[in-house]
Amino acid sequence: MLLLLAGAHYLTAANATVLFWPAFALTRPLGAAGGDALTKPVGAGGLCWGTAWGAAALALVLVASVAFQTRRLRRRAPALLPAPVDRRTAGPSGPTAHLRPRRPPRHDSRTGQTGVAWIAVAVL
Template sequence: MNSNDTRRSLSKVPAITLAFWVIKVAATTLGETGGDALSMSMQLGYLLSTAIFAVVFIIAVSAQIRARTYQPTLYWLTIVATTTVGTTLADFADRSLGIGYAGGTSLLLFLLLASLAVWYKSLGTVSVESVATAKAEMFYWVTIMFSQTLGTALGDWTADTIGLGYVGGMLVFGSLLALLAAAYYWTNISRTLLFWAAFILTRPLGAVVGDFLDKPVQSGGLAMSRFGASAALVTFMVLCIAFLPQRAAVRGSH
C-alpha cells in the first residue's frame, strides 16, 4: 500500500486506546475547571463565557475539518473547546434559564440522540472509524458538543440534586465506566455503542472531578484554585500527548 492509499485508509480521529481515555478524562475535567474559571472566578457570567468559548470551538473545529490527517494537538484542543463551552452552556441553561438540572439533562439527551439518529440516517454509521470526510466530521463534532454539554448537566444533577456529592458522583460514573470496559472485553455488544456510552459518561465523571478539585471544602471540594487546577490539567495533557502513543483510527476496522 502506497502512502496515498494509507492516508485514505485512516480516520481523522484517534484510535480508541487506553491513552485516548486517559487524555479524554483529563480534557473533560479541564473543561469544568476552565469553564468555571472564566464564568465564576473571572466573573464574566455564563452567557459571555459561552460566547467566548463558542468562538474558540468554531475556530478549532474549522481547523480540524480542514486538516488532511489526524493531528493529536489540534484534535485535543478541539475536544477541550467542546468541554469548556459545554460547561458554561449547560450552566447557563440549568441556572440562568431556570430549567434545572433534570430539565437540562433531558433536553440535552434528546438532542444527543437526535444527532446520532440523523448522522446514522445520513451516512449509515456513527462509528468513529468512518470520520474521514467533512460531512462525517460535522456530525462527529456536533454529537460531541451535545455529549459534553449533557455530561456537565448530568454530573451536576447527580452531585447536587440527587445529593451524592462529588465523591459519590465519581464512584457512580467510575463504576459505570468499569462496567462498560467489562462489556467491551467479555461481551459482543456493539463496539460503536460501547464507545459512545463511554464517551458520554467520561464527561460527567470529569465534571464531578473538576468540581471536587475547585469547590469549597464545606461543599465537599478541595478548594483548589480553578486556574491552578486548569494549569495542572493542561500540563498533564501536554505530557500525555507528547509521550503516550497515539495513532489515527483505521477506517473500517470495526
C-alpha cells in the first residue's frame, strides 16, 4: 500500500496532502512494530534492548535522517517556486490580494469622482 502511495506521489498529479494522511496512518503501526522489535525479549522475537536503548536507537535513526536530508538540501537547493498568480486577473498576486476590490471603482463622468470617493463622502 505504501508503494502505491509513493507511486501516486511521484507519477501522478495527486495532491500531496491527500496522499500524506493515508501514508501517515499506515506508517504509525510500522513504527510501533519497529519499537516492539527492539524492546521485546529475544524469546518473543525482539532484540531485548530495553526501553531506553530502543528509544536511543530510534532517536539516532531520526537524527541521522534529518542530518542526511539537511546535507542533501544544502548541496542541491530546491528550485525556486513561481510567483503566485491572481486567478481573476492573471497578474501577480501579493500577500494582500484578498483586500483588493474585485472590480475597479466606477468613474462618474459628470463629477469626475470615483465610486469609492462617494462612499467616503456618504460615511462622513
